[in-house]
Amino acid sequence: MSTIDVHLGDEPPQCMRCLSDGLLTVKFPQTRPGSLGAHTGGSISHVLCPACDHDVPQATELLALFTVDDRITGANSLLFTELLLKWTEHLNTLTVDEDQLDREIEQWENGEL
Numbered sequence: 001m002s003t004i005d006v007h008l009g010d011e012p013p014q015c016m017r018c019l020s021d022g023l024l025t026v027k028f029p030q031t032r033p034g035s036l037g038a039h040t041g042g043s044i045s046h047v048l049c050p051a052c053d054h055d056v057p058q059a060t061e062l063l064a065l066f067t068v069d070d071r072i073t074g075a076n077s078l079l080f081t082e083l084l085l086k087w088t089e090h091l092n093t094l095t096v097d098e099d100q101l102d103r104e105i106e107q108w109e110n111g112e113l
């Protein structure tokens with residue numbers, strides 16, 4: 001089980017994709033498939049952005065939560081955690097896919113595919 005850091009600061013984080021204000025930042029260790037969860041030392045951080053993530057199915061409910069409640073309290077923290085995990089699992093999937101893609105490109109360049 002990897003550790004996920006969530007940053008919900010007073011200042012909104014800047015989205016690196018569109019440079020507008022995001023809602024929160026998540027940071028988790030970069031894991032690679034087949035390494036039994038050992039991470040490479042790097043970490044991935046991702047900003048939840050209303051402009052960039054509104055068409056990501058795994059992020060829409062989380063974005064909706066922020067639209068309704070502008071802060072996380074005891075009353076909605078359980079739902080928040082649930083939706084956040086769903087979104088970060090999606091982000092992890094994306095990372096794995098990129099690694100897979102890198103390997104395939106390498107194999108293709110070596111003439112193995």
Ligand SMILES: [Zn+2]
Nearest residue numbers: 015018049052
């Ligand atoms: Zn953005």
